[in-house]
Amino acid sequence: MTGSPRVLLALAAVAVAFAAADTYVVVLALPDMMGSAGIPIDQLQRGAPIVSGFLLGYVAMLPLIGRVADLRGRVPVLVAALLVFAVGSLVTSLAYDLPSMVTGRFLQGVGGGGLVPATLALVADLYPVERRGVPLGVVSAVQELGSVLGPLFGALVLAVADWRAIFLVNLAVGLVLAAAIRSLTHQRGLDTPSLVPRDGYSTTESGLGGRVASASERIETHGRFDWIGLVLALVALVAGVLVMAQPGAVMSDLTWGQLFIPVTGDSRWLTPLGLCAVGALVLLVVRCWTARRPLLDLRGWAGTVREADLVGALLLAVALAGVILAFATADPKLQVFSDQGLWYLAAAAVAALLLAAHLRRARSPLVPTGALRSTPAWGAMLVSFFVGAALIAALIDIPLFARTTVYPDSQLMAALVLVRLLVALPVGAVVGGYLTQRLPAGVVTAIGMACAAAAFAWMTTWDLTSLDSPVATVPLLLGGLGFGLALAPVNAAVLAGTAADVHGLASAFVVVSRMVGMLVGISALTTLGLRRYYSEQADLPPVREVCGGSSRCDEFTHLLKVAGIAQEHTVFAGAAVCAVVAGVLALVVFRTAETRGVSTGELLRSGG
Secondary structure, rough: OOHHHHHHHHHHHHHHHHHHHHHHHHHHHHHHHHOOOOOOOOHHHHHHHHHHHHHHHHHOOOHHHHHHHHOOOOHHHHHHHHHHHHHHHHHHHHHOOOHHHHHHHHHHHHHHHHHHHHHHHHHHHOOOHHHHHHHHHHHHHHHHHHHHHHHHHHHHHHHHHOOOHHHHHHHHHHHHHHHHHHHHHHHHOOOOOOOOOOOOOOOOOOOOOOOOOOHHHHHHHOOOOOHHHHHHHHHHHHHHHHHOOOOHHHOOOOOOOHHHHHOOOHHHHOHHHHHHHHHHHHHHHHHHHHHHOOOOOOHHHHHHHHOOOOHHHHHHHHHHHHHHHHHOOOOOOOOOOOHHHHHHHEEEEHHHHHHHHHHHOOOOOOOOOOOOOHHHHHHHHHHHHHHHHHHHHHHHHHHHHHHOOOOOOOHHHHHHHHHHHHHHHHHHHHHHHHHHOOOOOOHHHHHHHHHHHHHHHHHOOOOOHHOHHHHHHHHHHHHHHHHHHHHHHHHHHHHHHHHHHHHHHHHHHHHHHHHHHHHHHHHHHHHHHHHHHHHHHHHOHHHHHOOOOOOOOOOOOOOOOOHHHHHHHHHHHHHHHHHHHHHHHHHHHHHOOOOOOOOOHHHHHHHH
């Protein structure tokens, strides 16, 4: 392999890491973001859309983006995803109310999520089956490293600036990475190859996936630059930024300030400047749709989206959105899913039934017939679901345990306890990738999940003072190592079990399964934990009996903490069960996943 594809993969991995960091960076900035949106800090539930908006964009659109990456190519999707992520970061940084903030976060989720399947499929394009393990492990390690650095990055920025600076940094990084990837592939001629031998596709040396452009398309791509489109884009951008930011110096000017006075109503988008921004955007869309050499090939992207089955993707998005909203908008301390959860789940069920009917009738379905039929393909999604259900227990309940016991007054110190687990994840991911090239994927996954299960079992023995001991670091490192070990073999198995022309789609479904597993897992495990807590609490003697007539005392607080520990022990035990299930399933479903030689997908393509 030449150096350029390695650099390309490195840039894509950095992009994935930065998007992963953005997933967690909002945790520290959320109170300030809520304040900017006019939401009181004591109404945390009203700020939930800031988090769930990102999650919805990340998960719901992932299958469509994965399929587009199979049809149009990995590199164009990587660049487009970075640009969408950058636009979302800009909108979020300028947000002035909750709807604008959620819109920006949704766009960030779409862009950040789109990077993952394209990068995983890129690994499959660049490396043969027997050499994919380590690159997959490195990509997974960098992604998990981003989740570790995200809160630290957020804390660093918040120490010197306000929350908007976080997203301005995201904007700059997204644009730089998009430009770097585009420049690298354009100079080296890596932007139109494919491994897929089908109509409109051909195999080339660099193997980055995607449709090969026709002669006329290549002429138009490299023809005269669309200066008109650029001017319209700049006008829309500058006017839109001014509308959202509303700089005081400009608004207070007697002349320029009139541009911010609404023509009708009270919306800032109905001001002369707002109408100018909207009009420029509409003209830009028309220009890109009708010009021979547009600034942005909207017709080409629209055609790819139609070929990817937009109707099927929207139905799947609705189904996933119903599941996400049912669980993500619930208060885990009180309920499994939100008050509207049953309605969300009902809508998800209806959308799933319509999707099933659509896929049977569609000429070019979102999921091609037989694409995920092999056992390793659908098995990877099942394993990923249970891995996610176990992992979320560590991410949520380890800090909660720390707050309940040794760090009741320090959110930061409680979070640092989790960091001990997170730092081991990237190490485990690289080791797992190395082992995947030498051992069956099912065996490596089972080893990792056995480590995670053992770690959770150890955590069920923790008491009020356990975290004060250095020994408590052992199960945390063991758990992180175990989860890391399982990342590369699961991805390797799904890539080996599917044909090259659906690698993006298959990778997307594995990510979606993990995210859904996390949502369902935390709701189910928290419910079980709360039942244990209420059971323990019911057995406590009356508070006035313990406290000698007082309504509160240290002795009764100690008893409540013991009940809280019992709750966390139940969650950890449930997570251990999920880890065991994932490991056993991996041994069964990955038996035919040849991740060290000729893959099932390659056999399917060759007709073997």
